[in-house]
Amino acid sequence: MKNLLTVLILFIASLNAVAQDILLEAESFDNPGGWVVDPQFVEQMGSPYLNAHGMGKPVKNASTAVEFKKSGTYHIWVRTMNWVPGEWEAPGRFQLKVGETVLDTVLGTRSGWGWQYAGEAKINKKQATHIELQDLTGFNGRCDAIYFSTKKDTPPSSTKKLAAWRQEITAQPNAPEEVKSYDLVVVGGGLAGCAAAIAGAEQGLKVALIHDRPVLGGNASEEIRVHTLGIYGNFERILKKIDTEHYPNGSADAKLDQEKRDKNVKSYDNIDLFLNWRAYDALSEENSVKYVDARQTFTGERKRFTAPYFVDSTGDGWIGFWAGAEFSYGRESVDTYGEHWEEHGELWSPKEADNAVMGSSVLWGSKDTDSPQSFPEVPWAMPVSKDYSEVNGEWQWEFSRNDLSQIDDAEEIRDHMLRAIYGSFSSAKKDEVNENRKLEWVSYLVGKRESRRLVGDHIFTFNNAKEGTEFPDGVVIETRAVDVHYQTVLEDENNPDFISEALFYRGPQYYIPYRSLYSKNIKNLFMAGRNFSCSHAGLGGPRVMLTTGQMGAAVGYAASLCKKYEVMPREIYTGYLQEYLDLIEEQKYEKIPTSKK
Amino acid sequence: MIRIALGFLLFVTHFCDAQFGSPVAFSDSQEKTVLETSPEFFILDWKPNTALHISETPLEIITDSVGAQKVNLFRDNTEAPILYSSNIITPVCADGDCKFMHITLYWTLLGDYAGFDRSVKEPLTKHDHDEFLFSDYWKLHDLLKDDNSILKRRAIDELVTKPKPSKIEGVDALSGATVKEVKESVVSGALYSCYVAWHLVHGKIKEQLKAYTVEQLNEEMLVRMLNSEHTNYQMYALENLDQNQYKVNFSRVSELFKSGIPLVRSFIIKNLANSFSQSPTTMQPFWDALPYIDINTRSLLLQHVDFASDATVTHISTQLSVLTRNQLLKYLEHLGSKKVISTEVLKNLEQFAASNKEKNAYLVTEFLEDNS
Numbered sequence: 001m002k003n004l005l006t007v008l009i010l011f012i013a014s015l016n017a018v019a020q021d022i023l024l025e026a027e028s029f030d031n032p033g034g035w036v037v038d039p040q041f042v043e044q045m046g047s048p049y050l051n052a053h054g055m056g057k058p059v060k061n062a063s064t065a066v067e068f069k070k071s072g073t074y075h076i077w078v079r080t081m082n083w084v085p086g087e088w089e090a091p092g093r094f095q096l097k098v099g100e101t102v103l104d105t106v107l108g109t110r111s112g113w114g115w116q117y118a119g120e121a122k123i124n125k126k127q128a129t130h131i132e133l134q135d136l137t138g139f140n141g142r143c144d145a146i147y148f149s150t151k152k153d154t155p156p157s158s159t160k161k162l163a164a165w166r167q168e169i170t171a172q173p174n175a176p177e178e179v180k181s182y183d184l185v186v187v188g189g190g191l192a193g194c195a196a197a198i199a200g201a202e203q204g205l206k207v208a209l210i211h212d213r214p215v216l217g218g219n220a221s222e223e224i225r226v227h228t229l230g231i232y233g234n235f236e237r238i239l240k241k242i243d244t245e246h247y248p249n250g251s252a253d254a255k256l257d258q259e260k261r262d263k264n265v266k267s268y269d270n271i272d273l274f275l276n277w278r279a280y281d282a283l284s285e286e287n288s289v290k291y292v293d294a295r296q297t298f299t300g301e302r303k304r305f306t307a308p309y310f311v312d313s314t315g316d317g318w319i320g321f322w323a324g325a326e327f328s329y330g331r332e333s334v335d336t337y338g339e340h341w342e343e344h345g346e347l348w349s350p351k352e353a354d355n356a357v358m359g360s361s362v363l364w365g366s367k368d369t370d371s372p373q374s375f376p377e378v379p380w381a382m383p384v385s386k387d388y389s390e391v392n393g394e395w396q397w398e399f400s401r402n403d404l405s406q407i408d409d410a411e412e413i414r415d416h417m418l419r420a421i422y423g424s425f426s427s428a429k430k431d432e433v434n435e436n437r438k439l440e441w442v443s444y445l446v447g448k449r450e451s452r453r454l455v456g457d458h459i460f461t462f463n464n465a466k467e468g469t470e471f472p473d474g475v476v477i478e479t480r481a482v483d484v485h486y487q488t489v490l491e492d493e494n495n496p497d498f499i500s501e502a503l504f505y506r507g508p509q510y511y512i513p514y515r516s517l518y519s520k521n522i523k524n525l526f527m528a529g530r531n532f533s534c535s536h537a538g539l540g541g542p543r544v545m546l547t548t549g550q551m552g553a554a555v556g557y558a559a560s561l562c563k564k565y566e567v568m569p570r571e572i573y574t575g576y577l578q579e580y581l582d583l584i585e586e587q588k589y590e591k592i593p594t595s596k597k
Numbered sequence: 598m599i600r601i602a603l604g605f606l607l608f609v610t611h612f613c614d615a616q617f618g619s620p621v622a623f624s625d626s627q628e629k630t631v632l633e634t635s636p637e638f639f640i641l642d643w644k645p646n647t648a649l650h651i652s653e654t655p656l657e658i659i660t661d662s663v664g665a666q667k668v669n670l671f672r673d674n675t676e677a678p679i680l681y682s683s684n685i686i687t688p689v690c691a692d693g694d695c696k697f698m699h700i701t702l703y704w705t706l707l708g709d710y711a712g713f714d715r716s717v718k719e720p721l722t723k724h725d726h727d728e729f730l731f732s733d734y735w736k737l738h739d740l741l742k743d744d745n746s747i748l749k750r751r752a753i754d755e756l757v758t759k760p761k762p763s764k765i766e767g768v769d770a771l772s773g774a775t776v777k778e779v780k781e782s783v784v785s786g787a788l789y790s791c792y793v794a795w796h797l798v799h800g801k802i803k804e805q806l807k808a809y810t811v812e813q814l815n816e817e818m819l820v821r822m823l824n825s826e827h828t829n830y831q832m833y834a835l836e837n838l839d840q841n842q843y844k845v846n847f848s849r850v851s852e853l854f855k856s857g858i859p860l861v862r863s864f865i866i867k868n869l870a871n872s873f874s875q876s877p878t879t880m881q882p883f884w885d886a887l888p889y890i891d892i893n894t895r896s897l898l899l900q901h902v903d904f905a906s907d908a909t910v911t912h913i914s915t916q917l918s919v920l921t922r923n924q925l926l927k928y929l930e931h932l933g934s935k936k937v938i939s940t941e942v943l944k945n946l947e948q949f950a951a952s953n954k955e956k957n958a959y960l961v962t963e964f965l966e967d968n969s
């Protein structure tokens with residue numbers, strides 16, 4: 001399939017006016033070898049890319065075969081970046097092999113995403129040309145695309161110009177050609193998205209679940225490895241299908257629950273699961289989402305999804321953002337919702353609003369072995385890790401800074417964490433007690449806690465949690481203490497900037513109203529997960545994954561009633577609340593199959 | 598074992614008197630009605646030649662089996678309140694063994710932990726009756742300084758649970774955060790003493806002390822706090838001084854902008870946001886501090902770059918290395934909005950763009966391309 005698409009793109013390119021030009025997307029390589037496809041930052045840098053995430057050991061070559069329409073001498077550019085420019089060799093260096101020749105140029109050495117000239121090669125159209133990426137370091141070299149041209153015109157680097165250029169060169173039409181229709185389209189397969197899909201499907205909706213990873217669960221997945229906290233509330237039956245045990249964050253035990261979760265979601269005939277599909281656009285007309293467009297992260301294949309109702313469970317509120325939903329980011333001033341907590345003052349809720357949010361994490365771990373293990377010097381990591389020395393990470397490994405957006409600057413945030421990890425581990429290795437220690441696993445995915453929050457009819461605040469406000473439509477219930485994180489460097493500049501601390505508030509049981517789970521201004525848009533309608537401090541409790549899972553299940557049921565009466569989410573609150581609450585009550589019990597009645 | 602000990606800890610609260618008889622020994626500093634040197638473990642600044650004398654307050658701390666223990670206020674020779682203190686005796690039990698803990702605790706005027714004096718006659722002891730080493734007292738001091746310690750939000754039995762062992766291959770040695778965090782923060786073998794002491798220091802009394810201070814608060818006390826090296830005093834003063842008092846104390850405020858912790862700095866700049874447009878020249882010390890302050894505060898400062906003097910804007914062009922990517926973009930955006938960019942600024946930009954050591958040089962190169 002991949003093969004077919006790569007060729008297709010090339011074929012289209014060859015029909016284009018500049019027939020001697022070929023754009024090869026790295027994520028579509030036939031065989032990525034040890035490189036991973038990294039689609040986390042497409043909105044910022046333009047495309048998924050291949051990332052040599054070898055944790056210090058060069059990864060196996062990625063390879064592919066390309067058929068050229070014309071023989072000749074081609075100039076070659078690679079879209080790449082040096083992710084830590086400075087007074088050291090770039091950490092992510094690699095080389096390109098074209099046919100039998102390894103080009104001399106060491107790639108991954110330009111600062112900022114853009115095209116690096118790799119050299120030229122003679123190409124013979126008679127047989128497919130073999131292309132390989134040879135990683136030199138194992139430290140996250142990145143390759144987005146390779147461009148072959150008989151002319152020596154460097155392609156544009158700026159993201160805007162590049163997008164237009166890409167579209168032109170691949171001769172892609174604006175709209176995806178394939179359109180798929182559903183009752184409910186759920187985007188983002190974290191706990192919230194999975195629960196929404198299951199709840200909707202159980203009520204007979206035809207559901208599409210679009211998720212940009214190969215496995216489900218978001219932060220709970222084996223790729224990020226956070227265990228699920230919170231209570232089941234009204235939705236124990238569903239949430240037990242997708243939750244995790246309480247292992248330490250970062251534990252390899254996450255793999256066990258992964259199998260359970262994926263199997264359970266796949267067992268629903270009326271959920272069409274689109275794994276490795278990332279939504280990249282949504283359009284609203286008259287304040288209703290009309291469609292969501294998504295792209296396969298490896299092949300670039302595109303589809304359009306239409307439905308009367310959509311759930312945004314992307315964490316970053318992407319669907320809402322594209323559709324023009326009201327949203328907020330950062331900390332409100334203490335007066336906005338009166339979220340003062342004397343004991344922690346400014347650290348808890350500031351006098352003036354700002355851009356601070358809870359940060360993102362990259363979890364990691366090492367293990368002791370029977371023999372000495374080496375780890376390379378990482379001079380480029382030391383300015384971040386300084387004299388910190390550690391052999392494992394936990395949730396406190398977290399990074400946020402006012403000038404960094406957890407969405408727009410997520411790649412810089414991830415990279416900062418990688419420097420913190422590699423530097424700290426390298427320092428720990430200097431201690432002889434760690435001689436046999438091996439860096440076992442470092443995630444390359446950022447685990448996020450807080451970014452965009454879409455605005456609903458009700459904004460859930462810290463006070464709602466503190467007072468246990470009993471809403472008539474309180475469909476989510478939680479007892480877990482509220483905790484909000486801050487970077488410890490705010491109190492003491494000698495602390496590492498990547499370590500956070502939590503402030504816990506133990507309050508009563510609290511409730512989240514249904515009105516916080518649909519958009520205020522986009523009529524057919526639900527939201528579940530950390531992008532639900534809340535204030536910064538309000539997110540402190542409900543961001544944990546069983547609570548967000550409850551939100552998902554709650555909107556799944558609401559969507560089924562919306563369909564039944566052909567109404568919009570708000571009308572479930574204004575006109576069908578009792579029926580909705582009864583439906584939630586009823587779902588607690590496994591239905592007896594008709595055959596067994 | 599641990600659970601039994603905990604049961605005993607609760608049990609002993611009722612039978613303590615019977616078991617111990619009346620506690621007689623008092624902390625050595627009990628008789629101290631004048632403080633001429635700082636407490637042995639102390640976080641505030643102590644000026645030489647200070648002498649504080651004791652006065653009474655209506656406040657007290659009730660400890661298990663011992664009852665009410667007075668909280669006193671130490672004042673200086675101008676009668677200004679400086680420090681709260683209480684001589685505490687309280688039972689601590691572990692593994693079926695109970696002892697009295699003697700300690701003199703000190704709080705700031707805002708009810709924060711200020712320090713403690715140990716009792717030479719009745720030193721603190723650990724699990725196995727070993728006496729605290731001097732380093733153990735230091736560790737206790739460190740623990741008490743942390744008002745957000747894990748001891749706050751966990752019952753004592755939760756502090757000693759071990760994580761479940763890993764079921765499958767993979768990452769090992771990921772000890773539960775709790776156990777590791779606790780180990781790092783308490784005196785080894787003295788979890789119970791640490792737990793009791795922390796809850797005494799950070800218990801209800803905190804709020805009562807602060808409320809008592811607030812009743813007597815006046816401008817002089819606020820200014821004293823502003824001039825203190827203690828962050829919570831600085832912050833409290835900054836939050837409570839009115840506009841006029843800000844003006845009068847501006848030199849100290851701008852000094853704090855440079856020397857304070859990031860939280861204090863960002864509070865100041867947010868609080869004075871309007872002054873950048875209203876009285877740009879007064880804010881010059883803020884611009885002078887640009888290279889010395891933390892990144893978050895620098896971002897807040899750069900939000901006001903449109904109100905900076907030409908000289909300052911030029912000066913920033915010599916400091917581009919300290920700016921993060923987004924800060925540099927903000928600065929370039931400001932330059933881009935100007936009709937003309939001075940030759941001096943241009944020269945500095947070109948120099949920066951030409952450097953192959955600067956991570957963000959490419960941004961300046963692009964800017965120069967777009968604006969040439």
Ligand SMILES: Cc1cc2nc3c(=O)[nH]c(=O)nc-3n(C[C@H](O)[C@H](O)[C@H](O)COP(=O)(O)OP(=O)(O)OC[C@H]3O[C@@H](n4cnc5c(N)ncnc54)[C@H](O)[C@@H]3O)c2cc1C
Nearest residue numbers: 188190212218219228229279314315361447529530544545
């Ligand atoms: C290190 C760490 C420790 C934490 N500790 C805990 C803990 O112990 N217990 C707990 O319960 N919670 C914990 N949390 C918080 C919790 O994990 C998050 O708040 C929660 O996962 C948010 O849930 P979500 O479903 O909204 O988002 P996510 O879990 O992030 O799921 C959203 C998913 O959507 C996908 N997606 C995003 N955009 C698109 C798109 N355009 N197209 C397709 N798919 C998309 C993403 O890949 C992601 O997998 C922790 C978080 C971190 C980072």
